[in-house]
Every structure is written in C-alpha cells, then in structure tokens.
Amino acid sequence: MKLEDELKRYFGYMTFREGQKEVISSLLKGEDVVAMLPTGTGKSICYQLPALLSNGATIVVSPLLSLMEDQVQQLRSEGIKSVTALNSFMKKEERDLVLQKLDRYKLIYLSPEMLQMSFIQRQLSRMNISFFVVDEAHCISQWGPDFRPDYLRLGNVKEALGHPPCLAITATATKVVQKDICSQLLLTTPTSIIYSVDRPMISYHVESCPTAKDKIERIKELVKRLRGPGMIYFSSRMWAENISYLLKEAGIGRVAYYHGGLSTEDRLLIQQQFMNDQIDIICCTSAFGMGINKKNIRYVIHFHYPVDIESYVQEVGRAARDGEASVAILLYSEEDRGLVNMLLERELLTDDQLQQILNVIQTLKQVDFKEEKVLMDRLSIQEITWRKLRFQLEARGILRNDRIHPFSLDSAFISIRQEEEERMQVKRMNLEAFLRWIRSTTCRREKLLSYFGEYLQTRPNGCCDNCGATLTEEFQDLSQSETLRPWRETLVKLFGQSELLER
Template sequence: MELEVALQKYFGYPSFRQGQKEVISELMQGRDVMAMLPTGTGKSICFQLPAMLSPGVTIVISPLLSLMEDQVQQMRSEGIKSVVAINSFMNRDERDDVLRRLHSFKIIYISPEMLQVAYIQKRLSQLKIAYFVVDEAHCISQWGHDFRPDYLRLGDVLERLGHPPCLALTATATPAVQEDICERLKMTEPSKRIYSVDRPMISYRVEHCQTAEEKIERVKELVRTLNGPGMIYFSSRNWAQTCARLLKKDGIDRVAYYHGGLSTEDRLLIQQQFMNGQIDVICCTSAFGMGINKKDIRYVLHFHYPTELESYVQEMGRAARDCKPSVAILLYSEEDRGLARMLIEGKQISDDQLRQLLVEINQLTEWDSRVEKMLMERVGCHEIALRAILYQLEIRDVLIHDQIKRFSVDSMYTSIREFWQNHFYHKKAKLEAFERWIETKQCRRQALLTYFSEELLTRPDECCDRCGATLARFLVNQEGHEKEPLKPWKEALGELCGQSEWVRQ
C-alpha cells in the first residue's frame, strides 16, 4: 500500500506534512532515525502510520501520562482500537489484563518509569517488536531542557529488546542535544531528519510591564481584543486559577484553567470543551498542550516566561497548526527574573542535602518506592534531584537492581557534587540565554533561530515586534459572531461519554 493511500485510510489526511514521509520511509526501511520536527507538524503520524503498516508491536515511550491517554483516545476515536497505554492510572486487574493481551496491540504507550519494571520488560521481550519510539526525546539528554533520569536507561532497555529500529522524536533540540540523544540510545548510523524550529505564521512579540497587576490588566485587554481561541501560560497552578477567576469576574465567561492537579475527569472535560470551541481561553501551566491537537489556536500569551527557549518554542508553537496567522505574546516584568531563578533553584539540592542523602542511602541495603518517598520528606529535596542522584549511583555501580552496596560518602559526595553543579550551571545558562532573547534589539526570529544554530532564510511580513509587526491583523473583527454558550459541565461530560439523555434526566 502506498504511504499516501495508507495515510488517508487510517487518519483521513490527503497528504503528508514536511518531514513526515521521509521519517516514515527510513524507519520502515529498518533504520534508526533522529527526527526534529516543529511543534504542531504532526510528529505522532511518524510512528503511528508505520505501526499500522508493519507486523509486530510498536512501543512508544512518552513522558506524560495525560499525553499518553490523549493520544490513545484520539486514535480510538479515529477507529484504531489496537492501542493501549500502560500507566499508573490502571488498577492491578486492568494492568494484568493488558499484560496478558500485549500481543493483540499494535501500539503500546508506556512511561520510562513503568518500562523499568522487570516483569513488563520480560513480557515485552516475548513480543515481535516492530519499532521502539522515544517521544519528547530531548528528555534523554542531560543537556536537554526537560532532563528525565529515567530516560537515560532507555538505551539499555532497547538493547535488551534486541534493538529494533528506533525513532527519537523532538520538537526542540540544539545540535549538542541531538548528538547526545543518538549516543545514549546507542543508535547505529542514524538518519537525521532535522527541520527548522521556525513557525513563519506566528508573529513574536514581547511587552514590558512594570508589575504583576499591570500584566493582569494587559491580559484582560488582550483577551477582549484578540481573535481567539487562545492560551495563557503561567508558572504556577495558583496563578492559572487566579487569572481565570479574574477574567470571569471581568465579564469574560468562556474561560477555564488547567493544571496537573486537576482530576482526570476535569482534564478530559476541559480539553474537550476547548477542542469543541465551547471554551475560548485556557489559563494553564506547562501541563497543558502536549498532544492537544487543536488547529485554530490564534494566540499564545505567556504571563510568566519558562526557564529556557526550548520550552517557549514548544508552548507558543501550539498556535497556528492550521497554518493561519497567529501571534505569541510574552509579558515581562523585572520581578519575573527572581521567579524564574526560584523555579530552577527549587529543583536543586544543596550541599548539605546531598551529603545527608548519601549518608541515609549508605545505611540502606535495598531500595523501593517507599524508601524514595521517605528520603524526599526527610531530606527535603525535589523528586527530580533525587532521581538524578540515584542514576549517578547506578552508573557508579552502587545501586544495582534495587540492591545498595556500601560506598565512601566523602568520595561519592565530591563526585556527584561536581556533576550536579555542572547541571545547575547549564540550567542557569539556558535561562540567561532566554533573557537575552527577551531583551534583544535585533529580529527575534533570527535570534531564536541562531540559538538553534539555524539561519533565517525568509522573513515573514508579520515577523516580530522588533521588525515592526503590530497586533492589528490579530484583533477581533468588530462585526463578530454569536458564540455557542458554555454548557453545564454534567451535560458536556454526558455528551462526551455518549450519555447525554441519561445526564439530563
């Protein structure tokens, strides 16, 4: 079957987007592929279509449980039922049932943490594996912007599964991160399909505000005047909820907030209402966006800026998936600098905490999740820091299959402290690079591409505020149109579950 015919059959698309066919063709030829495609260009098709066309099972490593669930539900809604996500949302009976039927699925989504479970690895090794896919592959690199220690073990898992063709996918990776990904996944002469991070249909804009109160007023003004739908990113759950409440208080009703602390049911409801056009504005944290395939987002605002350009490119790249003009606006005040540094430092571990942690671990003989929770509470360190240090103990042959060998606390402290300081300095350097981009007097698009070692070949008409772009073309048509009223949540959830009549009764 020709690839275009298969694309239409399984997903209803008449043609491929840039890079998709090339990645798919090389993967189906049995090659390892490192692919970087911009946010919103359909990276998931690059593994979903080969999975449907090839014998065996495709394993997809994904960092977010909500992202896995979203992609599974989306495929099932398209009539593709042979897909499953193995995650902590399942109860034991559900998981056991899925593990018994693994051979019946074409695509298995799984988190890197769940993939470390010995029994799951054993069951997967008994299957014919067509492809091994690492989504959000920048997480595997210690130089990536969302470093996840559990990703570092994927190269060994891939080897134990016989090294089927491997596809590493990301939207944002510098050349150094690309090389690190290929090395850590032990790729064999990988094909590199690297496409520009530029999104020419998105106009970039930074606006300086004096205070948070001034930013709130500017958000209200922008939401009233910009053509939507839109997204507003915040650094905390509390800010997302507060701003949504203030917008509603100001008479803007079709607003909701979204963050990782919501229940699965609430997240599902809000996503579907946003997708269906019943909500115009989402006030959210970075937890929202991955896997949300809404094509008509016209603006993305940042009330707080993230700590690196890579995250910013991914978040603002959720606009303009339909290739129509959109705008990304970052609101900036001097007091944001302290907040950004707090976000970085909050995931660090102090010298005293590191020594205490090593002393505690050296008194143990074996490791399990209960010990992990107890140590985090006792030492007061962030989960990310703890897992990074545990990985350092693994590669130093101290933590082996949950068994702990005795070690010299002083020498281990010196070694790991050096690693952690390098990691912290790298995070600070990324933040400083982002802040230079905010303050640049040059073309923002060129400055962003330079960070990713690219050149700007063609400057779009509405490039950025430094190039004279304005908001005029993004403002609401004064004639407007009547919007569908937001439905009560029970009725909306009932329709989503196919039970609208039952809910109304």
C-alpha cells in the first residue's frame, strides 16, 4: 500500500505536508505517537487517513464542539460518510440512534466530557478501537495554557478500551508539556515527531500604545490599510463587541464579534461566514480560532496580549496557512497589566472560597450533575474552577463515583491550596516570560523559538520589527480604485476565472 495513493484517493492531495507521513506511518505500525506540527500543516489528516485505512473505529477526543462539527461536515462533503460526532448539539433521539449503530463508523469525535459518560464507554468497549487520538493535546497537560481536568482522565479511558495505539497531537508544547502529555496518557515509549513552531511567513510586530484610546485609533488605522481577512483578539467579551461596533460605524469592512457568550447557533453562523469570506474582520476572544482552517488570514492583531507564549503562538498561527506573507501585530500598553493579572488569577479560589466549599462538601453525601450547578451558583464560582477542584477532590479520594467520602478539612485545604499555588506560580512565570518577549529589543523570532527549546536556523525576510521589518508591504495600495476592484473580485469568486482580472 502506497500512502500517497491513499491520500489522493480519499482527500485529493498528491503529496503529504511536513510531518504528516511520519505520523501516519508510525500509527499504522501500531506505535504510540506524540506529534507537534506547526499550525496550518493539516494535522487532522494525520489521524483521518489511518482511521480510513484501519479495520476498526478511531476515537478522536476534541476540545471544541464547533471544531468537531466542522471536521465532520468537511469529511462528509468529501464523500466520507462513516463519521460522526457525539456532543451536546445532538437531540437525545439522534444520539440514541447513533449509539445503536456506533460500530458502523470509522471516525467518532467526542469531547473529553462526553467520553466520561459510562454508557458511552460501555458501548465503545464492545467495539474494535483502532486508534485513540487526542487532538489539541496541550489541553491534557496541567502545565498547558488550556488545562482542562477532564482531559486527565483520558489515560484511564484509553486503557479500559484495550490501550489502542494513541496519537497525541498539537501545534505548541514546551518540553515540560510534552513530558506531561506522555505521563497523563500513560505512554511509556512513544514515537516523538516534533517539528519547529516557527512560521517563516509571519512577521512579528509589537507596538507600544500609551492608552486604550491610542489603541483604538491604531486599530482603526491598521484594519483600514492592512490586506485582509484578519482577526483581532481581545481579553474580554465587552471589548470585542465594542470595537466591532466601532469599526462598523466607521465603515471599515464587514465586521463581526465572536465570544463564548454567544449562542451555539450564532457562533457556528459567524464561523461559517468568516470561512466563506462573507466577513472580513473577526473581533474575538480566545474562544475563537482553535481548529479554524481558513487559508487566507493575512493578519492577527492582539488588542490585549494573552497570558503566555503558547497561547500567543496558537493564535497568531491562524494566519498564513496558504504560505503567503502575513503579519502578527501586538498592541502593548502598561494599562493592560491589571486586566491580564485579573484573568490569570480569576480561576484561583480565595482561602475563604475554598474553605467555604470544603465546608459545604463535607455536609453532602454526593455531588451529582444537578448538585454541581447548585454549588456553582451558591458559591459564585466558574465552571472551569469547579472542574479543577472536582478533579483535586477525586485525586484525594474525597469524591468517588459522585459520592463524598469522609475527609479532614484542614489537610484537604492545605494540600489543595498548595497545589493551586504551585500551578499559579508556573502561570505567573509564563506570563513574565511573555512580557520579556514583548519588551525585547532583539530578534523576536529567535526569542520565541528559544522558549520552545529551538534555535533559529534561517532568518526570513520581514522577520520582525526588531530586525527592521515594517508594515509597508502588508498595506493595501489605497490609491487603487475602490470601486472597480470589488466587482472584479466578486466575478472571480463567482466564476473562478482568474483571467477576469487581467482583462
């Protein structure tokens, strides 16, 4: 079997991209694989093709429901029908129907939370599982930027399903996170396929803005002149919405905002409109972007900076997926320190909150789904904060199978607080490392690679602002007619005939 032939048969591509064939070959040999491939290199084919070539089913654990739906619809549009996603989008009747014929599917997408459900595990245990895939695997690490405790149970689920060959794949992971991924997934001797996080076609720029008002004026200037489409990241929903309205009022492009507070239907609609070039600019929080495979994003602007380098690399990596030059611009202001620190600390329970929660839990006999909601509302804590605490309670034997077991308040408080402080200290260190990168006066690309334990091999043209790169080449030529261009581009999109532009 020649893998290139199978790639063309199923996906229409003639050749593999960087790292794809290595991952696929290792999986087909029955090896566990930890892979780090650059954003935009087609990571999904690394498990989709082996799944289609295997006899059994492949489980794909994915962190975002919209990402699952997008991949399922894309595969079906390519004629691959033996794929499904079990998630909260489905009506009970539809989910029951899928579960009844689950063994007919080659690819089964699930969230880590859905995979914890006992009836789904029972159904999967009766099947032949070819591969167990953890997409966006940095989420499994307690030291990763998107730590989700439900991921930490995946190792046990994998073993319960007969420990099939496992692929843990991501675009960004430090050596510490890579090691933790192996530990959490119980991988003893995995094949490591690690590629550079460098994206040579992205030029890095940091601009200092004294105040938020200065940032707003700069944003208006940039999006008016930069070639699009583009994305603008914010640390709060309010800022994303407000700047979106401001840009619309200024008549600058087709703009929409996106954040976790929108309904599922609205999020999917905006995502599809952006993918189909019906929206030019997305004003978004970190909720938008993971798994977005839009090829022609020309710029990513950070109105607020994220809390670590890993998140930054993930977000700017949405640009330049077509291999064309793109730009990443971060607008920095000392005023942002308070907001960023608040975002960093908000998941950390205060001593009083932790004491109060433990006091309440000690009076309970069990904590089921309904009780969790009551607890979160009663104690005013976020869902992600509760999930992390629940995991800590389970790790200490206090909570098992939704039942509370006797425990010492003092010892539980001390051990949980110590673990939380250790994790928070790592986050603070990561933030400081990112701030050093922002304030750096030497090559930004070199320093970014150094954070991931890499060395810069070749400095590209337009490397970064500290290396002399400017935004001039990324700007549109505003002297061109603003009336002729749009209708010609529209004809090209409608008829797909590039020669229309030459007439």
